[in-house]
Amino acid sequence: MAAPMVPPNAWTGMAAGLAVEELETELLLEAVFQRFGHDFRAYDRQALRDRLARVLRTLGARTLSGLQERVLHDGAEASRLLRAFSPAPAGLFDNPGHASRLRTVLAPSLRGWPLPRVWIAECAGVGEAWTLAIVLAEEGVLGRLDIHATLANEELVAEHQDAWLPLAELEAARERHAGSGGTGDLAAWFEIEDGKARLQAQLRRRITWSQYSLVTDASFNEFQAIVSCHALADFGPVLRQRVLRLFHDSLARFGVLCLDQPLSVADAHAGSYQAVAGERPWYKRVG
Template sequence: MGANGELRRNTAPELEELELQLLLEALVRRFGFDFRLHERAPLKQKVLAFMQQCGLATLSQVQDQVLHDPATSSALLRALHVPPAALFDNPAEALMLREAAEHSLRGAALPRVWLADCAGVGQAWTLAIILAEMGLLSHAEIYATVASDEMLDEAASAWLPEDDLEGAQESYRQAGGKGRLANYFNVQGGRAILAPSLRSHITWAQYNLVTDASFNEFNLIACQRALPDFGPLLRQRVLQLFHDSLVPFGTLGLDREIAPDDPLACAYQALEPGQPWYKRIMWQAPISPAG
């Protein structure tokens, strides 16, 4: 490892933790993004990778750059949030989305889907194609929320290289697709953009899972990509937020199974054994024990 790695190995763990706490506090006070209740191990990995990429030796140097250089702060916040997803990058997840949509959207008058902390257009466009193939998109609305205005701008102007469609074709087939991905896109000059008839059913919005309140009722909520980074307290807060936002008999897709002793466990029934996809079966949230 280079000099940066050597300097990090010589940093006392307690000093490194103090530097990390100060950096996270700076992100809250300066930019309003709170990572203090995220799991420490993956958070440190992301920050270390960012340091190596930028040639910074200490967390104090990262904080100094973040506070004084807009480009550095933007890059760090992007690195700490959910990384962008490729089109149909997870066929197993896409298959479960098909099943969840069948359970929760079929028969609903105006079905709404929330992709919480969406992993960019790759994830949102994947869902739109799935719903179009199922005949569910024409009267549905997908709400794709991201953490920052900058990520909103990225989504608004996003496109894929034409070659990516061919590269994703096999994953699309594994996810239950029957046609050609290119049929869902307008391609010009080597750039592929989802057809307007599909894009018109995706509403992009800035939303902070850590601080914002429930903003609508949804038939399907999916959040597999952000939750692994959340610590126990933050995770419980977000699960309660999803519960408050999900209609009775709606479907919830998570990153892992709900623990049997979780306060919300009795309100949900697994769609399939061993899969973290659930149908809500109770109208009211269970009452937490006092204290």
């Protein structure tokens, strides 16, 4: 059966609609950059459309132009939009396979360094940072370690610095913790009060939360490991290369790099890395 014919004027209308949407997107991103200093202009276009579509549904806005007006004039609406571009919060030990690799790849690589530093770039909240801290404590390397957890969203950084989790989330993570190779009682690493749980102070002190943009900021330290599980998939090709150069400038030789997407031969400094076998892309810098 032949496909129905689409009238030429329908194609013209569809093209015009896409052109208007693209123009609205560009104007919104420019407005966000000029007003709030957050630069999403080099993000992958499909990733942008998906996120903006979710924001439109959540806020009940009909068009991106209408969303732009609300964002520029309402602080609460701006906050919701900016949060939509941050990584979704990760649960405690939400990926036992990844946590297991932290034990088998990351922890051994840090033992040979006198004062190792780990950077979690675009950290997915306290679930990701606390999981890392607990794993490294259980593997005996946390006592001489600095963990730097960064996010572009300054509002989220402030929230994570003194965060608590509902006790139910800690209970739900017990099985995942055991599945990652954890031993002992997960709750032993937490302070529990009024139905809430917070990582022990001795571990929290090892985590420095700070505002940092992968899009605009320069290298700020040398690290023995960089973990970036929530960034590259959102970035367009130019921004991807920019961030990979940034990671290379920030990673010590023989340090390890964990990414959310594998490197390709065309990527910046790809020849400087040796892949570490496993499910998620891990690399050791050898050049």
